[in-house]
Amino acid sequence: MANDAILDANNVTIRFGGLTAVCDFNFEIRPHELVGLIGPNGAGKTTIFNMITGVYKPTEGTIHVGGMDTREMRPYQITSLGIARTFQNIRLFKELSVLDNVKIGGHIHYKYSGTSAVLHTNRFRDAEAGAEEQALRLLDIFGLAHRAHDAARNLPYGDQRRLEIARALAARPKLLLLDEPAAGLNDSETRALMATIHDIRDRFDIAILLIEHNMELVMGICERIVVLNFGKTIAEGTPEAIRANNDVIEAYLGEPAETVDL
Amino acid sequence: MPKRWWLRDFIFLIAYIGLLYGVWIALEYAAVYWPSMRYYNRILVLMGINITLAVSLNIINGHAGQFSLGHAGFMAVGAYGSAYLTVYYFGPYVEKLAEGSVQRVVWQNVLLLVAIVTGAIVSAIAGYIVGLPSLRLRGDYLAIVTLGFGEIIRVLILNIDKVGAARGLTGIPAWSNFFWVFFFCGLTILISHRLVHSSVGRAFLAVREDQIAAEAMGVDTTRYKVKAFIIGSCLAGVAGALFAHYTPAYLNPTMFTFIKSFEVVAMVVLGGLGSISGSIVAAIILTFLPEGLRAIKDYMPGGRDPRMVVYSIMLIVLMLTRPQGLFGRKELWQFLPKRKDRIPTEPRDAGENKLDRDAAPPVT
Numbered sequence: 001m002a003n004d005a006i007l008d009a010n011n012v013t014i015r016f017g018g019l020t021a022v023c024d025f026n027f028e029i030r031p032h033e034l035v036g037l038i039g040p041n042g043a044g045k046t047t048i049f050n051m052i053t054g055v056y057k058p059t060e061g062t063i064h065v066g067g068m069d070t071r072e073m074r075p076y077q078i079t080s081l082g083i084a085r086t087f088q089n090i091r092l093f094k095e096l097s098v099l100d101n102v103k104i105g106g107h108i109h110y111k112y113s114g115t116s117a118v119l120h121t122n123r124f125r126d127a128e129a130g131a132e133e134q135a136l137r138l139l140d141i142f143g144l145a146h147r148a149h150d151a152a153r154n155l156p157y158g159d160q161r162r163l164e165i166a167r168a169l170a171a172r173p174k175l176l177l178l179d180e181p182a183a184g185l186n187d188s189e190t191r192a193l194m195a196t197i198h199d200i201r202d203r204f205d206i207a208i209l210l211i212e213h214n215m216e217l218v219m220g221i222c223e224r225i226v227v228l229n230f231g232k233t234i235a236e237g238t239p240e241a242i243r244a245n246n247d248v249i250e251a252y253l254g255e256p257a258e259t260v261d262l
Numbered sequence: 263m264p265k266r267w268w269l270r271d272f273i274f275l276i277a278y279i280g281l282l283y284g285v286w287i288a289l290e291y292a293a294v295y296w297p298s299m300r301y302y303n304r305i306l307v308l309m310g311i312n313i314t315l316a317v318s319l320n321i322i323n324g325h326a327g328q329f330s331l332g333h334a335g336f337m338a339v340g341a342y343g344s345a346y347l348t349v350y351y352f353g354p355y356v357e358k359l360a361e362g363s364v365q366r367v368v369w370q371n372v373l374l375l376v377a378i379v380t381g382a383i384v385s386a387i388a389g390y391i392v393g394l395p396s397l398r399l400r401g402d403y404l405a406i407v408t409l410g411f412g413e414i415i416r417v418l419i420l421n422i423d424k425v426g427a428a429r430g431l432t433g434i435p436a437w438s439n440f441f442w443v444f445f446f447c448g449l450t451i452l453i454s455h456r457l458v459h460s461s462v463g464r465a466f467l468a469v470r471e472d473q474i475a476a477e478a479m480g481v482d483t484t485r486y487k488v489k490a491f492i493i494g495s496c497l498a499g500v501a502g503a504l505f506a507h508y509t510p511a512y513l514n515p516t517m518f519t520f521i522k523s524f525e526v527v528a529m530v531v532l533g534g535l536g537s538i539s540g541s542i543v544a545a546i547i548l549t550f551l552p553e554g555l556r557a558i559k560d561y562m563p564g565g566r567d568p569r570m571v572v573y574s575i576m577l578i579v580l581m582l583t584r585p586q587g588l589f590g591r592k593e594l595w596q597f598l599p600k601r602k603d604r605i606p607t608e609p610r611d612a613g614e615n616k617l618d619r620d621a622a623p624p625v626t
Contacts, residue, residue, distance in 0.1 A: 053478055054477075055474065055477075055478075074477065074482070074484075075474075075477035075478055076476075076477045076478075076479075076480045076481055076482045076483070079477075079478060079479065079480035080480050084478070084479075085478050087474075087475065087478075091472050091474060091475040091478075092472075092475070093467065093468055093471035093472060093475065093476075094471060094472075095467075095471060095536075095591055096464075096467055096468075096471060100464055100467070103461075103464055104464050104465070104467075104468045104476070104479050104481065105479050107461060107464070107465060107468075107479055107480050107481050108479075108480035110461055111461055112460075112461065113462075114457060114460070114462045114489070114493070116460075117456055117457055117459075117460030117461070117462050117463070118452070118453050118456045118457065119267075119268065119271070120267055120271060120456065121267050121268075122265070122267045124460065125267065127461065128460070128461075131461070167479065168479075171479060171480055
């Protein structure tokens with residue numbers, strides 16, 4: 001794959017028994033892009049995330065991350081290629097502190113042996129100082145620094161969502177996958193989140209692929225949108241093109257209608 | 263950044279050794295004047311071994327969240343592994359040296375250390391072998407496998423004549439003492455404490471909390487699960503080796519049944535899974551409790567011993583009132599009033615770091 005795409009999915013298909021969850025999915029994302037992945041419930045969006053991150057193996061097709069074939073890789077190896085994600089149903093390390101959550105996010109960048117940890121060598125001290133510094137900086141950005149020592153489960157829901165993004169960013173990804181980041185947020189929170197997503201893309205210079213049902217958010221910030229229905233890509237293009245696309249409207253509303261306004 | 267990172271630790275180590283040595287000598291002298299102190303010294307040493315066991319199991323069960331019921335097995339491997347060396351090789355060698363000579367004292371302790379380290383290594387290998395199924399199994403299934411492992415070890419020992427089989431292993435030199443037990447007990451606590459406050463320990467905790475999320479954060483869950491088993495079993499092997507060489511310095515396979523494993527699990531669970539200080543306190547309580555309950559026997563008709571009944575009832579009551587264990591997941595000092603200087607109460611002034619969220623109303 002001699003191109004500069006961060007992620008390159010070719011003819012990816014996955015079947016669970018007789019069910020073809022995703023069929024012949026082709027997708028590419030380049031640095032600094034902000035792409036939305038939308039579709040009705042059960043369209044296969046999260047399945048695609050799970051294939052990209054290695055939780056599921058595609059039945060057919062290949063996924064390349066930074067030019068590397070990820071077929072034989074475990075999720076943690078794919079993470080070190082520069083992909084980090086959040087989860088649809090928040091998966092924070094609930095009992096751990098907010099700070100530790102973010103520190104674990106930076107795990108791949110601050111590693112040392114157990115012996116170093118027990119002896120408190122300089123290597124350990126440097127790495128820990130670095131991890132702490134990075135974690136606090138990220139928490140600062142997300143306005144969570146004052147709760148650094150609280151258990152993650154004690155955060156309000158919106159803060160938990162943002163903590164998950166902070167934790168993913170600690171892995172310093174090239175591509176950030178956000179699975180329904182606005183789920184359960186109210187309007188003002190969603191608007192704040194839109195600004196945040198846009199801002200972190202520029203600040204960290206990363207590409208973002210997000211799954212979202214909130215059309216205002218998707219249409220508002222994504223530069224490109226991919227629409228799935230029953231595991232198949234039915235449309236791809238700019239928000240304007242998607243808005244006007246009859247297949248999309250049909251997928252969402254069942255029959256041609258004036259506007260997609262959910 | 264201090265260049266000589268080891269200096270502070272080294273000073274603490276010397277101070278710790280000095281302190282232990284002082285206490286040990288004092289206890290020995292006390293035993294000379296008050297013979298009943300011998301009994302308390304003995305309980306104290308057994309307590310030290312139990313603390314080591316509980317803290318090491320806490321790494322596997324509490325930190326990494328892999329429920330192991332085979333700790334007696336690891337302990338047995340360490341005990342028999344080290345005792346084999348001292349009975350057949352080290353003991354006879356030291357016997358040849360003149361009684362009371364400096365040479366003898368030095369060799370005795372050096373060889374004891376070698377035996378302990380060997381026991382620990384053999385145990386760590388056993389831990390690696392048992393850790394492997396934990397990659398595929400979770401929860402109850404892993405518990406059953408580790409339980410089975412413990413029994414396998416016991417039955418193996420029962421069939422090896424060289425280590426005494428069912429007769430038990432006799433003739434072990436009684437080289438272990440208060441000093442060595444608490445030296446390694448302190449070491450175990452230190453290792454456990456420092457690990458959990460490092461990237462390794464955080465990886466353990468991440469595996470315990472959510473394996474899928476941990477993998478997504480780049481944590482090689484397989485590797486860390488096995489690592490937890492290796493470290494935990496290695497330290498259990500140390501406890502086993504110390505136990506083997508402590509008076510009466512006799513080993514028997516019946517000492518390492520699953521009941522012993524459950525005893526250690528009870529300590530960890532009672533103290534609160536994941537809490538190091540909880541494990542320590544629970545180990546202290548559960549070592550002294552059965553001893554303290556001996557007195558009840560005197561009031562029972564016919565001299566029946568209701569100790570285990572009372573012990574069980576107390577455990578049940580404790581688990582009913584505090585199902586999360588004495589300390590939950592917290593450490594002892596976390597119950598103290600928080601130090602204000604460490605926790606910023608106000609959001610830090612983010613300055614230029616702060617995201618431009620003015621476009622949106624404040625998030626509450």
